Amino acid sequence: MIHTLTLAELSAKLAAREVSAVEVTQAYLDRISAHDGEVGAFLTVASESALQDASRAQERLDRGEGGALTGIPIAFKDNISTDGIETTCASKILKGYIPPYDATVVERLKAQDAVVIGKTNLDEFAMGASTETSAYQLTRNPWDLTRTPGGSSGGSTAAVTARLVPVAIGSDTGGSIRQPASLCGIVGFKPTYGRCSRYGLVAFGSSLDQIGPLAQTVEDAAILSEAITGHDFRDSTSLPHPAISTSELKNGSLKGLRLALPKEMLGEGTQPGVRAVFESALENLRREGVIIDEVSIPSIALGVTTYYIIAPAEASSNLGRFDGVRFGPRSEGKGHIGVVERTRADGFGHEVKSRIMIGTYALSAGYYDAYYVRAQQVRALMVQEFNRVYQGYDFVVSPTSPVTAFRLGDLDGDPLAMKLLDFCTIPANMGGMPGISINAGFSEGLPVGLQLLGAPLRDEALLQSAFAAEKALGLATAPPNFA
Amino acid sequence: MSISLDEVRHVARLARLELEEAEIFSLQTELNALIGHFQDIQGIDVTNLSPTSHAVAMRNVWADDVPGATLPRDRALRNSALQRAGLFVVPQIIED
Numbered sequence: 348m349i350h351t352l353t354l355a356e357l358s359a360k361l362a363a364r365e366v367s368a369v370e371v372t373q374a375y376l377d378r379i380s381a382h383d384g385e386v387g388a389f390l391t392v393a394s395e396s397a398l399q400d401a402s403r404a405q406e407r408l409d410r411g412e413g414g415a416l417t418g419i420p421i422a423f424k425d426n427i428s429t430d431g432i433e434t435t436c437a438s439k440i441l442k443g444y445i446p447p448y449d450a451t452v453v454e455r456l457k458a459q460d461a462v463v464i465g466k467t468n469l470d471e472f473a474m475g476a477s478t479e480t481s482a483y484q485l486t487r488n489p490w491d492l493t494r495t496p497g498g499s500s501g502g503s504t505a506a507v508t509a510r511l512v513p514v515a516i517g518s519d520t521g522g523s524i525r526q527p528a529s530l531c532g533i534v535g536f537k538p539t540y541g542r543c544s545r546y547g548l549v550a551f552g553s554s555l556d557q558i559g560p561l562a563q564t565v566e567d568a569a570i571l572s573e574a575i576t577g578h579d580f581r582d583s584t585s586l587p588h589p590a591i592s593t594s595e596l597k598n599g600s601l602k603g604l605r606l607a608l609p610k611e612m613l614g615e616g617t618q619p620g621v622r623a624v625f626e627s628a629l630e631n632l633r634r635e636g637v638i639i640d641e642v643s644i645p646s647i648a649l650g651v652t653t654y655y656i657i658a659p660a661e662a663s664s665n666l667g668r669f670d671g672v673r674f675g676p677r678s679e680g681k682g683h684i685g686v687v688e689r690t691r692a693d694g695f696g697h698e699v700k701s702r703i704m705i706g707t708y709a710l711s712a713g714y715y716d717a718y719y720v721r722a723q724q725v726r727a728l729m730v731q732e733f734n735r736v737y738q739g740y741d742f743v744v745s746p747t748s749p750v751t752a753f754r755l756g757d758l759d760g761d762p763l764a765m766k767l768l769d770f771c772t773i774p775a776n777m778g779g780m781p782g783i784s785i786n787a788g789f790s791e792g793l794p795v796g797l798q799l800l801g802a803p804l805r806d807e808a809l810l811q812s813a814f815a816a817e818k819a820l821g822l823a824t825a826p827p828n829f830a
Numbered sequence: 831m832s833i834s835l836d837e838v839r840h841v842a843r844l845a846r847l848e849l850e851e852a853e854i855f856s857l858q859t860e861l862n863a864l865i866g867h868f869q870d871i872q873g874i875d876v877t878n879l880s881p882t883s884h885a886v887a888m889r890n891v892w893a894d895d896v897p898g899a900t901l902p903r904d905r906a907l908r909n910s911a912l913q914r915a916g917l918f919v920v921p922q923i924i925e926d
Contacts (some may be wrong), residue, residue, distance in 0.1 A: 425834060449903040540885055556882040583891045584884060652870045663845060670846070672918050677911035680848075683921045688848040700847055701860050707845040707870075708833070708861065723881030725871050730882055763863050779885025801886045 349374040350510040351830070354419055354567040357513055361408060361418045369801045370419030372401035372462050378510050379465070382829065387486040388496075388506035390425050392465040393432050395731045400462040407460055415458035415570050421513040422506045425466040426473055427558070431455055432463065436549050437481035438471045439696025440675045443568030450547020452516060452575045453559050455582045459574055464512055467502025471696045472666065473523055475499050476769060479515030479759050480698040486757035488531060488591045490793055494752040503561050504531045509829040514571050515561045520552045521654050522747075522772025524559045525784040529747035529796025532786040532823045535561050536810070539803045540779030541586035543572075544579035550656035552667040553584075555776040564822060565785060568591045572810070591806045599637035599811035600634035601819060605740045606799075612745035612771045625746045626821055627658070628787035628797050635819045639744065642736055646729040650773040653729070655766060656709050656722040657777075661767060663706030669694065675749040680713070698762060732780045737802040742812060745771045747784040747796030771798060781806045783813045786823035794823070832862045 348370055352360065360366045383389050397420065401452040404418035423429060424434045428446035430453070434750060435441045453463065470480040478486045478501025486501045488494040489509040493516050496505040500517030504527035507515050517524040519537040528535025536559045543558045558572035570593060577590035608629070613622065629639055671677035671690030674692035695703070701750040736743060749768060775782035780800050787797035799816070801809040826829070833841075849866070865877045886923045903916055912919040 356832050444909050447901055447908060467894070541888075580893045583893075584888070586886055586888070620895075649871055649874065652867045655864055656871075657869060667846075671911060672920055673906075674909035674913070680921075683923050684846070686921055691846055694847040697853070697856075700849070700853070701857060703845050703862055704838070704841055704857055705846065705861055707839075708841045708865075711841065711844060717872070719873055720881050721874075721876060723883060724876035724879040725874055727879040727882040728876065730885060731879075762860065765844070 348566065350378050352513065353563050353592065354570060354817045355564070357419060358415050359500055360575040360727050362413070363721060364408065365690065368401040368405040368462070369398060371418055372397050372420050374743055375464060378785050382509055383511060385487065385492060386489060386505050386509050386511065387484045388467050388509065388511060389422070389465045390435060390437065390468050390483060390502065390503040391433050393463055396432070397464045399776070404408045404460040404462060409544050410704065413460055413709040416456060416574055417463065417549060419514070420462040420464040420512055421456060422465050422467050422503055422512040423453065423463065424469050424500050424503050424515070424517045426469060426518060426549040427453060427516060427551070429463060432466060435483070436445050436472045437469045437483055438694065438696065438699065439482045440564045440669050440682045440691070442676060444674045451562070451579045453547065455575055456618060467506055467515060468497035469502055471699050472549070472662070473518060473520055474698050474702050476765050477753070477758065479755065480696055482696050483607050485755060486687045488752045489829050490531065492644055494754050494793070495530065497530035497748070497752065499523040500561060501527050504528055504535065507533050507561050507563060508826065510825055511754065512565050513563070516558060516575070517558055517561050518548055518558050519776065520555045520658060521769050521776050523748050524561060525772050525782055525796070525798060526769070528561055528784040528796070530752040530794060531784035532794025533563055534560065534783065534785050536567045536572060536783045537775060538572060538576055538591060539586070539781045542576045542588065542591060542806060544582040544585050544592060545591050546579055546581040547772065552661040553561070554661060555658055556617050557776070559634055565783070565810060566596065568646070568783070569810045569814070572806070579684070588804065590797050591593070591810070592820070595807060596607045596814055601632060601812070601815045604812055606632070606639045606742055606744040607642040607736045607740040608639055608648055609644040616747060617749040618751065618790070621751060621795050622748050624788040624790050625797060626736060629744070631819055632816060644736060646725065646732050647770060647774060649725050650729065650777060651767055651770050653725045653777065654769070654773045656718050657726065659702040659706030660709045661706070665701045665712065666703055683717070688719070698711055703763070716789050726777050729774060733774065733778050733780065734802065741801070742809060743800040748769060748797040751793035751795060752812050753788055775800050781809050783809060785813055785817050785818060785820065833858060833865060
C-alpha cells in the first residue's frame with residue numbers, strides 16, 4: 348500500500364521503478380477523495396496539475412535522473428504562495444487570490460520534481476492554535492475526529508497524520524508546526540530563523556515566522572528541510588549558510604547527550620497524563636545514556652506576554668496591505684478610506700481583527716516604548732538565559748504542549764486560555780532557535796509530543812539527536828482508521 | 831491599565847477597521863484581558879538589554895544589482911477587483 352510508506356521509502360521505490368510517480372500521486376488523490384470529507388485538511392486539491400507534475404517527474408525517473416523528492420506529493424499550508432493555485436490564508440479577504448509567483452520553498456521543491464498536490468487549512472492568517480479560526484472549514488484530528496488537530500498548521504498536520512500525503516509544509520510563528528505535530532503524534536520541525544526563505548510566505552510576525560516540514564519520521568523531516576533551506580537573496584533575513592545537511596543524520600548517539608529540562612515548561616498547567624508520558628519518555632532516554640538535569644529559565648514565564656505584543660504588532664503592520672485594491676474582494680464604501688475600512692471589516696474574521704487591534708494599540712503613540720520596545724528587550728533577556736543553558740547542555744527538552752488535543756469548540760470562545768497554552772513553543776520563535784516535536788507516547792489514546800530546542804544554527808545536531816531519540820522512543824504509528 | 835470604548839474606536843480608525851458596536855464591546859473585553867497580562871513585563875529590569883529581533887546578528891544585507899525578469903503588468907493586475915487601462919482603480923482621493 349503506497350500510503351503506508353514514508354517519504355524515504357517511497358523515494359526508494361520510485362527510484363527502483365517499483366511504482367510510478369503517476370501511480371503515487373493518483374493513490375494519494377484517491378485517499379484524499381475517500382477520507383478528506385471527514386478530516387477537512389485540504390482547502391484546494393490541485394488534481395490536474397499534480398498529475399501533470401507527476402508525469403514530468405516520471406520522465407526524469409525514466410531517464411535515470413531525479414533525487415529524493417522526485418515524484419513525491421507534498422501539501423502546502425495555504426499561506427504559502429503557489430503560482431496559479433488559489434492561496435487564501437483561510438481568510439475571506441483573499442478568496443479567489445491566485446498568486447502570480449511561487450514562494451521560494453515551492454520553487455525549490457518543484458525544481459526537485461516534487462508534486463504540489465494541494466493547499467491545506469489553517470487558522471486564518473495562521474492566528475490560532477486549533478485551526479478553528481479558518482473562515483472556511485474545521486479540520487479534525489485523525490486520532491479522534493471530535494478533537495482539534497492543533498494549529499495553526501492543522502491542515503498540513505492532519506493530512507500527514509491521516510496519510511493523505513506523505514509529507515507537508517507548514518509555518519511556525521509561535522509553535523504552529525510543533526504544537527499540531529504534538530497533538531497528532533507526528534514530527535514537526537522549525538528550523539533556525541533565517542535558514543528557510545520566507546519569500547512568498549504571507550507574512551504574519553516577520554521576525555518570528557519560519558517555514559518547516561511536517562512528516563511521519565525525523566528522517567523525512569530532515570530530507571525535506573535539506574530541500575527547502577539555504578540562502579535566498581529575496582528574503583533579507585535569510586542567513587548566508589548552506590542548506591541543512593542530512594549527511595550525518597544517522598550517525599548520532601544518545602550516550603552522553605546532555606539535555607536541560609526547564610522547570611518553567613513542566614508546571615502546574617501541564618496535564619497529569621502529559622506529564623506521565625513525558626516523564627516515562629525521559630526515563631527511556633536516560634536508559635540510553637542521556638543526561639537530563641532540571642534547570643530554571645525564568646523568562647519562559649514572560650514568553651506568552653512578550654509574544655502577544657510582538658506578533659500582533661508585526662501582524663498589524665503586515666496586514667495593512669489588505670485593502671481590497673490589488674487583490675481579494677473589494678467592498679463598497681465612502682471614499683478611498685471607506686472602501687478600505689469596509690473591505691477589511693468584511694474580509695477579516697474576529698481573531699484577526701482582535702490581533703490587528705492589539706498590535707495597532709501596542710504600536711500607537713505613547714505605548715510603543717512601554718510595549719513593543721520593552722517586549723523586544725525581554726526577548727533579548729530570553730536569548731541570554733537560553734544561551735547560558737546551551738553552554739552546559741546540548742539541547743533543551745520539554746513537552747511540546749502542556750495538553751493533548753482538546754475537543755473542537757472547547758476553547759473557541761476563550762482565546763486567552765488557548766494563547767496561554769503556547770508557553771513551551773514560543774521561546775524558539777523568540778530566540779530564532781531550531782525546535783522539533785516528536786511523539787513521546789499516548790495519554791488516553793491521544794498523542795503527546797516531546798520537544799527539543801537547540802541554539803541557533805544547531806539544526807543538523809538537533810535533527811541527529813531527534814533521529815536517535817525517535818528510535819529509542821519508538822516510531823509513531825498511523826491512527827487505526829487511517830492506517 | 832485598561833482601554834476605554836473610545837480608545838477601541840480610535841485604535842480601530844488607526845487600523846482601518848470599520849467595527850459594529852457589538853464588536854467594539856467584545857474587543858474591549860478581549861483587549862483588556864491581554865493588556866492586563868502586558869503589565870507582567872513592566873517590572874522586569876531591561877537596562878543594558880538592546881531590543882532583539884534576529885537571533886543571528888546580521889547587518890547591511892545587500893543584493894547584487896542585477897537586472898532580472900519582473901512581473902508582467904497583466905499578471906500583476908490579474909487579482910485586482912477593479913482595473914482599467916493597465917492600472918488599479920481606486921476611489922478619488924483628491925477632491926475637485
